[in-house]
Amino acid sequence: MTTGTGSAPRKVRAPRGTVRSAKGWPQEAALRMLHNNLDPEVAEHPDRLVVYGGSGRAARDWASFDRITAVLRELGDDETLLVQSGRPVGVLPTHEWAPRVLIANANLVGDWSNWEEFRRLEALGLTMYGQMTAGSWIYIGTQGILQGTYETFGAVAAKRFGGSLAGTLTLTAGLGGMGGAQPLAVTMNGGTALVLECDATRIERRIAQGYLDVRADSLDDALRRAEQARRERRAVSIGVQANAADAVPELLRRGAPVDVVTDQTSAHDPLAYLPSGVDFADWGDYATRAPEDFTRRARESMAAHVEAMVGFADAGAEVFDYGNAIRGEARTAGYARAFDFPGFVPAYIRPLFCQGKGPFRWAALSGDPADIARTDRAVLELFGDDDHLARWIRMAGERISYQGLPARICWLGQGERAAAGQRFNELVASGEISAPLAIGRDHLDTGSVASPYRETESMADGSDAIADWPLLNALVNTASGASWVSIHHGGGVGIGRSLHAGQVSVADGSDLAARKLHRVLANDPATGVIRHADAGYGQAEETAEQHGIRLPMREGRD
Amino acid sequence: MTTGTGSAPRKVRAPRGTVRSAKGWPQEAALRMLHNNLDPEVAEHPDRLVVYGGSGRAARDWASFDRITAVLRELGDDETLLVQSGRPVGVLPTHEWAPRVLIANANLVGDWSNWEEFRRLEALGLTMYGQMTAGSWIYIGTQGILQGTYETFGAVAAKRFGGSLAGTLTLTAGLGGMGGAQPLAVTMNGGTALVLECDATRIERRIAQGYLDVRADSLDDALRRAEQARRERRAVSIGVQANAADAVPELLRRGAPVDVVTDQTSAHDPLAYLPSGVDFADWGDYATRAPEDFTRRARESMAAHVEAMVGFADAGAEVFDYGNAIRGEARTAGYARAFDFPGFVPAYIRPLFCQGKGPFRWAALSGDPADIARTDRAVLELFGDDDHLARWIRMAGERISYQGLPARICWLGQGERAAAGQRFNELVASGEISAPLAIGRDHLDTGSVASPYRETESMADGSDAIADWPLLNALVNTASGASWVSIHHGGGVGIGRSLHAGQVSVADGSDLAARKLHRVLANDPATGVIRHADAGYGQAEETAEQHGIRLPMREGRD
Ligand SMILES: NC(=O)c1ccc[n+]([C@@H]2O[C@H](COP(=O)([O-])OP(=O)(O)OC[C@H]3O[C@@H](n4cnc5c(N)ncnc54)[C@H](O)[C@@H]3O)[C@@H](O)[C@H]2O)c1
Numbered sequence A, B: 001m002t003t004g005t006g007s008a009p010r011k012v013r014a015p016r017g018t019v020r021s022a023k024g025w026p027q028e029a030a031l032r033m034l035h036n037n038l039d040p041e042v043a044e045h046p047d048r049l050v051v052y053g054g055s056g057r058a059a060r061d062w063a064s065f066d067r068i069t070a071v072l073r074e075l076g077d078d079e080t081l082l083v084q085s086g087r088p089v090g091v092l093p094t095h096e097w098a099p100r101v102l103i104a105n106a107n108l109v110g111d112w113s114n115w116e117e118f119r120r121l122e123a124l125g126l127t128m129y130g131q132m133t134a135g136s137w138i139y140i141g142t143q144g145i146l147q148g149t150y151e152t153f154g155a156v157a158a159k160r161f162g163g164s165l166a167g168t169l170t171l172t173a174g175l176g177g178m179g180g181a182q183p184l185a186v187t188m189n190g191g192t193a194l195v196l197e198c199d200a201t202r203i204e205r206r207i208a209q210g211y212l213d214v215r216a217d218s219l220d221d222a223l224r225r226a227e228q229a230r231r232e233r234r235a236v237s238i239g240v241q242a243n244a245a246d247a248v249p250e251l252l253r254r255g256a257p258v259d260v261v262t263d264q265t266s267a268h269d270p271l272a273y274l275p276s277g278v279d280f281a282d283w284g285d286y287a288t289r290a291p292e293d294f295t296r297r298a299r300e301s302m303a304a305h306v307e308a309m310v311g312f313a314d315a316g317a318e319v320f321d322y323g324n325a326i327r328g329e330a331r332t333a334g335y336a337r338a339f340d341f342p343g344f345v346p347a348y349i350r351p352l353f354c355q356g357k358g359p360f361r362w363a364a365l366s367g368d369p370a371d372i373a374r375t376d377r378a379v380l381e382l383f384g385d386d387d388h389l390a391r392w393i394r395m396a397g398e399r400i401s402y403q404g405l406p407a408r409i410c411w412l413g414q415g416e417r418a419a420a421g422q423r424f425n426e427l428v429a430s431g432e433i434s435a436p437l438a439i440g441r442d443h444l445d446t447g448s449v450a451s452p453y454r455e456t457e458s459m460a461d462g463s464d465a466i467a468d469w470p471l472l473n474a475l476v477n478t479a480s481g482a483s484w485v486s487i488h489h490g491g492g493v494g495i496g497r498s499l500h501a502g503q504v505s506v507a508d509g510s511d512l513a514a515r516k517l518h519r520v521l522a523n524d525p526a527t528g529v530i531r532h533a534d535a536g537y538g539q540a541e542e543t544a545e546q547h548g549i550r551l552p553m554r555e556g557r558d
């Protein structure tokens, strides 16, 4: 095994412009997107090749990064580079419909699928954590989080409030890396948000970024403002410094007019949840000094917090767990009704998955924001009738500042993705867009992930843990003309807990690209429609029928 | 979820002849090989769709079997069928270089990768066990076991005895499903074999099948005959009814002139190993009545058995564990030196893997044995200089009676597989072979398996549990033109313990097939050469260099 042969950390940034250095645009796209993932504007710790999500990396080490770059520069249109956990291990002759890069990151045999073994192998230099889009070179910064959160609150609105959160009040907590997207996502959906956060600096930061509108001085002040905004149907978000374990029960007691309740404090780690009665300033010290005592108190607080959430649900509010495991912690602390409200995936995201919807995204390889502006218009031209989508595209165009290469994300479903891809390719061909686009998605998509604590929680047929689906998804994308395909282990929920696949395809304006995009962007979500139809979701069966996706066992019934 | 809609168990057998009912030969091949796996001559329990290896199935249920068959009959040359754990779940438009079938069997997310969860999901009708070649439709009966065993003893001969076992005595035990291949494999390599077996009916059966030559009346008799045959360099195999836990130590005490020692009693399951002092007739009864007591005694016996094996090793014999976990059981019983001899993979198979060698196999879709005879001649024409290979091909032609479609297996390495595939395709094109051939392999191949208790035990760099490799292998085969590709979990070592991939490609005499075979049969073993080169095996680096397989990190060093 070779590691660093003099390759040192350095600042990298994607090449820009309309001229490529590689032999084809798919190779050039891989090269630019790999670099873009490590752009200091994009990556959390670029020197350590860490893009996001704790230790999600773009390459094993700098020597690997250099060799991947060198290979991509001279890779032919009928050759394929193999990347094993961030390290380029081989180049093989394939054919023009084959992906230019095949990637497998952090995969372990079942009995060895635990953090201890992973860390051991990582220390030996034999593997790396790829997260979802870090090791598969299609991370585009925090826009993805905002859009996913917008989508969730949009689904809440669609399910309960006729498509808009106008005139509703959402109560939540946590303004961290993920949670900070909540206030803007609520207001983008027309609603009022009241957000509890124990760390005042986080409140200030979110206001500075334009994600949060105002800070209230006290819980009284916050509630008064929220009630008024709700009455006046104003889309405004209000932050207040408070401990959620005290404030949520207090608001319940006061009969606050709350329509939606969720939470994104970092409850998954008891040491990262501030217990009731502990001063914010003492947090770090106390957690280090007496972790067991701290954990016990954090869990008791979470039980009180969740009990109040259940109280709001009993009172008729829409309540959901937003993926931070707070229900599990509350149950551990002895609160029996902890699971009386659902996780966000079964409640809101799965119906989208049944329509083949998921986190479609693209980046302008030119580096020119005008190219993304043109794609935004194209999306509106194609799908302008979809209010929810159109609102996002317009607001994103105004509010999102790019990190690294200009990029856009929006959730598109079966049929829509292929239509968008075709249109984008035409725009590249005609020169209306100045250089090719890389079109990909996150791995938390309809057909590309098995993750029993999140994306596949509580499947109708009990198939949560079956991991055949993401593997079929990766094989299908490889067989359909994607530019690069990846299979990863771990993602956002950790080693042992998920298997997921990614694909990125390049619209370079060529006829070949058009034919490939036509296949990939239909087949990729189709595997999700198939997966959900197979699990018995009628909505997915309808999507399949509508889009001519063949389900052999169903055909067999006729 | 739909299951059986009136589809009942029945006898199936592959269609024969030169006329296909499907739209192309790859589809027809998949159809015939699926049927062939369930031929009563081939499958262990065809009514339950079980092909081999406990519960290794060809399809989820009979309704799935029927629908797979129906889809294959009308599947286009640019369509792909998706099979999820034996159930046909979708058909998608792809392209002519894409596989016609993509298969994922028995895969589970890491934390759920255990037998309990698997059995639960299986009972719900949501998954099936695919073994290696059962669920990927390329099982060819017991010839595969014989050939693998021949290969192992051939590697022993190459390592220690100048390429032949002539004049050596091999001591082993167990004449069951796997173990029964040992005596014939030893004599095919020119050696003398002494095999201990506590079940007299097994000895008789192996003699009747021509796998074992003679039965001795007693251990004395057996030893006398064995010593004489060894002296006279006669390739003869001698079976004797004895308990290995008594007889192996006894032979060590007597200073028997043993050159090679191994064991294939079913030691992996303590209830399936007869303890010393227990009468064969009382076995079943005792194991059921007092399983814990039985287990303790079985383990103590295994400790004595393994201690004697170490004794032979100390005396200079070649000793190895043949994949039945007897060393682990002996250590559990407290024998400290249990791991003083190696497993067979690191000792003999890995050097073959480093040359890209593995279990290459093919079946004549015509059903005509003359087609296999022609391929046998082709192999001799191509590789006649390889004595070990030539001996196998000649003896197989004489001794092997086909089960189901006529088929052949032999281990071929990097370069050889592609050459054989090209030649076979030419023979189909010229009409010398009457109908196409299905060319595949077992999953326990050089690049296609991660299995820390067997194929990837004790890798030089400690990467035993890294599962990126079989996934890359499946992606590469999908990107290289294979006819069907599969990713399985479990195989011969069980749920949680391995991940492995398969490919089958069809030689139908067309130019397209020639180009695909050229890619697949080079790239498939190349992933194994790459995997072993990456782990630091110099022999694999040499193979890569010799065959022009590009290793980017190595290139980076120059
Ligand atoms: N929905 C999803 O798909 C998804 C994805 C990833 C992560 N998550 C989970 O969401 C949670 C939030 O993620 P993040 O990245 O924003 O975490 P983070 O650590 O960046 O932020 C958590 C915030 O909660 C605050 N907080 C902690 N205890 C509090 C309390 N008692 N009262 C009020 N505020 C408190 C902290 O001060 C911090 O600002 C995590 O548990 C994470 O695992 C969900």
Ligand SMILES: NC(=O)c1ccc[n+]([C@@H]2O[C@H](COP(=O)([O-])OP(=O)(O)OC[C@H]3O[C@@H](n4cnc5c(N)ncnc54)[C@H](O)[C@@H]3O)[C@@H](O)[C@H]2O)c1
Pocket (backbone or CB within 6 Å): B173, B174, B175, B176, B177, B178, B179, B180, B196, B197, B198, B199, B202, B242, B243, B244, B245, B264, B265, B266, B267, B268, B269, B272, B273, B274, B275, B322, B323, B324, B325, B492
């Ligand atoms: N080498 C490999 O790659 C590989 C592959 C699969 C299985 N195996 C292992 O090889 C072993 C044998 O497999 P099998 O299919 O032949 O099993 P099997 O159960 O069909 O046969 C085992 C035989 O051992 C005999 N036996 C048991 N205890 C004995 C004793 N004390 N003395 C003498 N004979 C005894 C039994 O009577 C039986 O005939 C298993 O442990 C299996 O897991 C190895």
